[in-house]
Amino acid sequence: MFRSLFLTLISVQMCADSVAIFLEDQSSESSYIVKAPEFQLESKLIFPKHFNTLGISYNYSYLDYDFAISTHFLLHSSDQKGEDFDWKNGELTVYSSSTDILDSYQHYKFQISKKISPEFSLTAAFVYKDTQEHWSNTKQQNYITDTTSQLTETTLQFSQTFYTYLLGMTYSKKLFSEFSVHFNPSFTYSYIDTKDVHIVRNFYVFQNAQAFGYDLKLLLQKKLTENSTLGLNLQYSNVKDKQTDMSYYYISSGNHFATYPSSYQYNDFKLGLNYMYTF
Numbered sequence: 001m002f003r004s005l006f007l008t009l010i011s012v013q014m015c016a017d018s019v020a021i022f023l024e025d026q027s028s029e030s031s032y033i034v035k036a037p038e039f040q041l042e043s044k045l046i047f048p049k050h051f052n053t054l055g056i057s058y059n060y061s062y063l064d065y066d067f068a069i070s071t072h073f074l075l076h077s078s079d080q081k082g083e084d085f086d087w088k089n090g091e092l093t094v095y096s097s098s099t100d101i102l103d104s105y106q107h108y109k110f111q112i113s114k115k116i117s118p119e120f121s122l123t124a125a126f127v128y129k130d131t132q133e134h135w136s137n138t139k140q141q142n143y144i145t146d147t148t149s150q151l152t153e154t155t156l157q158f159s160q161t162f163y164t165y166l167l168g169m170t171y172s173k174k175l176f177s178e179f180s181v182h183f184n185p186s187f188t189y190s191y192i193d194t195k196d197v198h199i200v201r202n203f204y205v206f207q208n209a210q211a212f213g214y215d216l217k218l219l220l221q222k223k224l225t226e227n228s229t230l231g232l233n234l235q236y237s238n239v240k241d242k243q244t245d246m247s248y249y250y251i252s253s254g255n256h257f258a259t260y261p262s263s264y265q266y267n268d269f270k271l272g273l274n275y276m277y278t279f
Helices: 002-014
Strands: 015-036 041-062 065-078 080-088 091-115 120-142 147-151 156-175 179-198 203-223 228-250 256-278
Touching (some): 015 065, 015 179, 015 228, 041 091, 041 256, 203 256
Antiparallel strands (some): 015 041, 041 065, 065 091, 080 091, 091 120, 120 147, 156 179, 203 228, 228 256
16 A cells, blocks of 8 residues: 555656646748749748737656647737739839738647756757738839739738747746746758749749748746746747749649749747646
């Protein structure tokens, strides 16, 4: 009996479960540049987003390992200004701006950590993320013909699917008796599928970007009770692929008609509050 009780106490000390709920405000921007060298043409499109999410995570600790899985739900998004620039021989020829509306957002993350000292842990994570957005109310200025035009309907649909791997470390430090700070820098690799449908111009484009970059996260926690904490987190990430192909297809027939060199970049900034309870 005593042996069984002793093993149970050890098991409880070695294992811990916790659940966290968090609210985040996120600003992000995707952009790509595509060039057609034989025609001296270059285009750049910018897709900004600003939205709020509700997230939940489950964490399980065993010995020196910590496992966490989380997901986010879109609460609200604000309309932003999407921009499209066209140059010929380095001279801006056409500029358009549109209302950029985020239609959907999915985000799932799995992370594992291994404590290597009282203050340092190694971390590895995988993130799946998908965004869908569209442009409308497009205003275009043609500097060659000195004309303007405006379309109120949907002119463009843009989707992105991210498969992101992170490898980094976490530094944790207690500040006084009730506060702690956690800093988690990571190297990132993202495989990103993008699809940009130009409805009015009857074509769509694909990119399969392989982007490298970094992710920085800072978490400040305050102990509320023996089992609960309140946290404030800041996070910034940036990835880019300087050289990837962009393939062009007709909407009407689905036939491929061109491939041009392009580049891709993505960055985001998050500000969040979280509440964690440990069982």
